Amino acid sequence: MNTLELQAPYLIFLGDAEDxxxxxxxxxxxxxxxxxxxxxxxxxxxxxDLGLPEMSIAAAAEAGAKTFVLGLAPxxxxxxxxxxxxxxxxxxxxxxxxxGLHMKLADIPELVDTALRTGQTLFDxxxxxxxxxxxxxxxxxxKRLLSVGTDCCVGKMFTTLAIHKEMEKRGINATxxxxxxxxxxxxxxxxxxxxxxxxxxxxMVETLSPDNVENHWDIIEGQGSLFHPAYAGVSLGLLHGAxxxxxxxxxxxxxxQMDSMEGYVVPDINKVIEVNLAMGAVTNPNIRLGGISLNxxxxxxxxxxxxxAHLEEKFGVPVVDPVRTGVASIVDQLENL
Amino acid sequence: MNTLELQAPYLIFLGDAEDxxxxxxxxxxxxxxxxxxxxxxxxxxxxxDLGLPEMSIAAAAEAGAKTFVLGLAPxxxxxxxxxxxxxxxxxxxxxxxxxGLHMKLADIPELVDTALRTGQTLFDxxxxxxxxxxxxxxxxxxKRLLSVGTDCCVGKMFTTLAIHKEMEKRGINATxxxxxxxxxxxxxxxxxxxxxxxxxxxxMVETLSPDNVENHWDIIEGQGSLFHPAYAGVSLGLLHGAxxxxxxxxxxxxxxQMDSMEGYVVPDINKVIEVNLAMGAVTNPNIRLGGISLNxxxxxxxxxxxxxAHLEEKFGVPVVDPVRTGVASIVDQLENL
Numbered sequence: 001m002n003t004l005e006l007q008a009p010y011l012i013f014l015g016d017a018e019d020x021x022x023x024x025x026x027x028x029x030x031x032x033x034x035x036x037x038x039x040x041x042x043x044x045x046x047x048x049d050l051g052l053p054e055m056s057i058a059a060a061a062e063a064g065a066k067t068f069v070l071g072l073a074p075x076x077x078x079x080x081x082x083x084x085x086x087x088x089x090x091x092x093x094x095x096x097x098x099x100g101l102h103m104k105l106a107d108i109p110e111l112v113d114t115a116l117r118t119g120q121t122l123f124d125x126x127x128x129x130x131x132x133x134x135x136x137x138x139x140x141x142x143k144r145l146l147s148v149g150t151d152c153c154v155g156k157m158f159t160t161l162a163i164h165k166e167m168e169k170r171g172i173n174a175t176x177x178x179x180x181x182x183x184x185x186x187x188x189x190x191x192x193x194x195x196x197x198x199x200x201x202x203x204m205v206e207t208l209s210p211d212n213v214e215n216h217w218d219i220i221e222g223q224g225s226l227f228h229p230a231y232a233g234v235s236l237g238l239l240h241g242a243x244x245x246x247x248x249x250x251x252x253x254x255x256x257q258m259d260s261m262e263g264y265v266v267p268d269i270n271k272v273i274e275v276n277l278a279m280g281a282v283t284n285p286n287i288r289l290g291g292i293s294l295n296x297x298x299x300x301x302x303x304x305x306x307x308x309a310h311l312e313e314k315f316g317v318p319v320v321d322p323v324r325t326g327v328a329s330i331v332d333q334l335e336n337l
Numbered sequence: 338m339n340t341l342e343l344q345a346p347y348l349i350f351l352g353d354a355e356d357x358x359x360x361x362x363x364x365x366x367x368x369x370x371x372x373x374x375x376x377x378x379x380x381x382x383x384x385x386d387l388g389l390p391e392m393s394i395a396a397a398a399e400a401g402a403k404t405f406v407l408g409l410a411p412x413x414x415x416x417x418x419x420x421x422x423x424x425x426x427x428x429x430x431x432x433x434x435x436x437g438l439h440m441k442l443a444d445i446p447e448l449v450d451t452a453l454r455t456g457q458t459l460f461d462x463x464x465x466x467x468x469x470x471x472x473x474x475x476x477x478x479x480k481r482l483l484s485v486g487t488d489c490c491v492g493k494m495f496t497t498l499a500i501h502k503e504m505e506k507r508g509i510n511a512t513x514x515x516x517x518x519x520x521x522x523x524x525x526x527x528x529x530x531x532x533x534x535x536x537x538x539x540x541m542v543e544t545l546s547p548d549n550v551e552n553h554w555d556i557i558e559g560q561g562s563l564f565h566p567a568y569a570g571v572s573l574g575l576l577h578g579a580x581x582x583x584x585x586x587x588x589x590x591x592x593x594q595m596d597s598m599e600g601y602v603v604p605d606i607n608k609v610i611e612v613n614l615a616m617g618a619v620t621n622p623n624i625r626l627g628g629i630s631l632n633x634x635x636x637x638x639x640x641x642x643x644x645x646a647h648l649e650e651k652f653g654v655p656v657v658d659p660v661r662t663g664v665a666s667i668v669d670q671l672e673n674l
Contacts, residue, residue: 135568137598137600139600193535194534197532197535226573229577230471232573233572233573233575235570236569237571240570264474278612282566
């Protein structure tokens with residue numbers, strides 16, 4: 001594929017993380033792709049624990065690890081000196097390095113030198129790889145589902161990973177298509193779409209989700225929101241490039257203000273559905289709403305179930321909270337159509 | 338400004354262009370900014386003529402030229418060897434070099450060496466300059482007009498340049514804000530928005546069009562179309578970042594198929610107005626339609642006037658063809674409101 005591609009299995013590095021909030025990427029990989037995680041490596045100060053076997057670099061290499069994954073962001077954003085020597089040791093033991101940090105591995109001369117010397121690869125998953133292409137808008141075979149949001153950080157990645165997992169469990173032919181750095185580290189490949197030059201947004205999503213057999217589903221991770229004052233361009237390019245057959249609307253129950261956007265209120269679900277379907281129809285006239293994924297983390301269990309029932313009644317589609325209810329009802333309906 | 342900034346006046350290079358179609362950028366600069374053009378330089382094979390004084394590099398430098406502008410694209414896209422020595426001569430004479438070519442000046446070692454040696458600057462206007470920032474969506478002072486299209490290549494740049502010129506003629510405080518390479522070469526600064534990383538589209542348009550005095554107009558060049566399967570992301574980021582008070586819809590009369598997009602028809606003007614106003618309202622709830630700019634190049638004069646009258650009747654706003662009728666009626670209405 002014309003994208004990044006990490007080699008599994010992984011040795012997950014937790015650094016000195018005090019808890020799994022500080023190591024969200026590591027937690028995501030261990031949760032969604034446990035079969036790709038051979039071990040964890042922690043500094044002695046670390047309290048975060050993925051429950052994976054504890055291994056040194058040498059032991060992990062011996063056990064077959066192919067990629068050393070930086071599963072957390074260091075405080076301050078810069079790689080501590082002692083981490084750099086750990087990364088060098090990992091490459092010397094035959095592992096590639098993957099990172100979702102803002103700071104690029106490729107900008108650290110010692111790492112570049114070691115990569116050249118050892119023949120290992122540095123994967124900065126925030127840096128798009130391969131030839132950049134413009135969209136064609138030409139129809140593609142196979143089926144596509146895209147998560148779209150009322151805002152950023154409402155659960156679009158989680159929703160698509162959950163739907164993909166449910167499909168795999170049922171033996172449905174499906175692929176998760178990652179568009180953000182955490183999704184890419186979880187899946188092992190993808191396109192960091194917000195880092196692509198804007199001319200190529202739709203084209204790179206077309207590349208990410210190519211022609212496929214008729215019964216295959218691409219489950220595409222959404223980004224941002226058409227109503228987000230900073231990132232809507234990314235969301236619209238993604239919507240057009242995906243040519244989605246099915247949209248899943250993601251929303252956080254009770255959120256009033258948009259994430260980090262002073263003065264911006266979260267738009268009505270109704271309006272978000274309507275505009276996404278209208279704009280998505282530009283490249284796929286058969287686009288339809290496949291369900292609503294409601295993040296109910298701030299509601300009691302009773303409130304959550306009541307709100308889910310209310311939205312099901314109102315919109316006539318399956319409504320789920322992937323954490324609380326699972327996504328089976330959405331996949332049921334995709335199977336029945 | 339946190340953008341490109343060329344020094345005027347210019348020596349316009351026409352190479353071996355047979356006609357002004359091959360030198361569209363040169364023609365645009367000479368048409369819209371004649372006061373910035375001190376002279377033209379042509380190879381002996383050239384037939385294209387801007388009607389500017391003919392000068393050697395030395396004579397142009399003597400006459401005050403500050404920037405040598407590559408006003409055409411060489412056939413095949415590569416810079417001919419003999420042009421490179423001309424560019425070197427220009428830098429040695431104290432001129433900067435500006436180019437809108439796909440091929441970057443900064444990728445040609447002889448030019449980079451000469452720039453270092455002479456202290457002159459190479460401006461690749463397709464390469465964004467300055468710090469990239471995300472959008473904030475915060476309201477800005479001053480007034481903003483943006484051209485949006487039913488498709489690519491319908492006259493968005495021409496329309497905004499014409500409105501800006503009409504405003505200047507009337508003594509209205511206004512600035513043209515360029516977002517594409519030709520516009521940037523004409524104005525001397527701007528942001529090549531389709532070359533910006535997608536996370537920063539809206540933010541860089543905010544930077545391009547900062548707070549201003551209350552009676553000042555930024556006349557912002559639009560790009561693409563919200564209905565374009567490849568470039569809509571750019572258009573939406575631009576719409577949100579511009580926080581436009583006034584939209585001018587640009588359309589080519591009689592165009593049925595979208596430019597270079599197999600299977601895509603040009604959307605109804607009606608729908609384009611409706612969706613642009615709805616999406617623009619996300620960052621500026623007071624957005625309104627200020628007029629329609631109709632490219633009637635393919636109609637007879639009678640047909641054109643009939644179509645313009647028909648659209649004025651239908652939409653209740655001034656409708657112009659900037660070439661055929663001028664844009665006075667649009668500016669009249671902006672002055673009256």
